[in-house]
Amino acid sequence: MQDPASLLDRGLALLGLSPTPSQRAALLSYLHLLAEWGARIDLVADPSPEALAVHLLDSLAPLPHLRALLSSPLADLGSGAGLPGIPLAIMNPHLEVLLVEARGKRAVFLEHVLLSVDLARCTVLHARLEDLPLHVPCAVARAFLPLSPDTLPLYLHPLSPGAHLLLYKGRLETAQEEARLLRPHFEEVEVLPVSVPFLDAPRSLIAARGRLLV
Template sequence: MTARADLQAALERGIAALGLDLPGDAVDRLLDYQALLERWNATYNLTAVRDPAEMITRHLLDSLAILPHVQGATLADLGTGPGLPGIPLAIAAPGRQILLVDSNGKKVRFLREAIRALKLDGVRAVQSRVEDVQGQFDCVTARAFASLADMLGWGGHLLAPDGIWLAMKGKQPDDELPGVPAGFAVRGMHTLAVPGLSAERHLVVLGRVHD
């Protein structure tokens, strides 16, 4: 068994455990992304996760766990780092216009190379602070990016009127809920079971309050 075959088996088991039905080429493309991230990470230190098997669990499967909650034709991934969860979501559910936002230049250089190398149609990367990004999106994702108060304070203007905000968290962030700014409300809180990961994962779903 090659190392890639082992990683593929782990990824396929995880996708099955999540109950996801992905496009036929998705597993290969996800592995290509992981390999590219591993290669760049050796030089540019894009993620603290070094072990390829851990990348499958903590990056790919962790990102894919929110796929059933993603909706709409446009998505902005704020504080995306090396493209998480935005790139796995783009591979798993192609056809959406996705904007990857990060303020770190070397991470954005990696994102642009990944978009080119993986031929990710409809995906763009921008180096910017979240508060300076323009536009409105049906879905906004943010993974371990900031407190709910800060992420909505900086990026709330990016959420379309009927859009949903998917905030990926570790422990259930009950202490952050009182800080949700006026004009936004929690629509749901989901416990995520990420295959192979013992740490807690939660997804907070937020939306705009309509008068």
């Protein structure tokens, strides 16, 4: 068994990320809460500490591509266990982050994390995405609904004109197929390969810039 703190430190270094001592402490506190609550409620498929550390790295791996696009308030759609919204908030303390989660137990978990880790610029929105009158300049989603003609309106719903949509995806080919649905609605849509330390699975990012009103 690998020490999750060491795994996280090594992974962050491989990603070129240098958290401050307070950011590292916040990431480790969040990791502990994921493990503690994951044993009681369904947060992630594999609640082992090593797998949870890789989840955090997966959330932060696209950060070099994201930094120029992230803006407040940032909406994390279908936040679930807080991935990627909470790691992004920890590593970007200037960001205001809205964690959108419809499921009650997960929303309670997210509220507990915000209190425990002292993420004052984060807010949990316990509601269905389609019921929220959101108009944000940027939204992210990871392990949310697959993008399809039926789910596309949900992804577009919270975005203000000119907003960016950043989607964490798996296989590059699948991401490219989904990106085609977004191209009529954005000024530019790009699919980027992402390398995640210690993860033996393909990862990619759909970066859709400049929401158009069509």
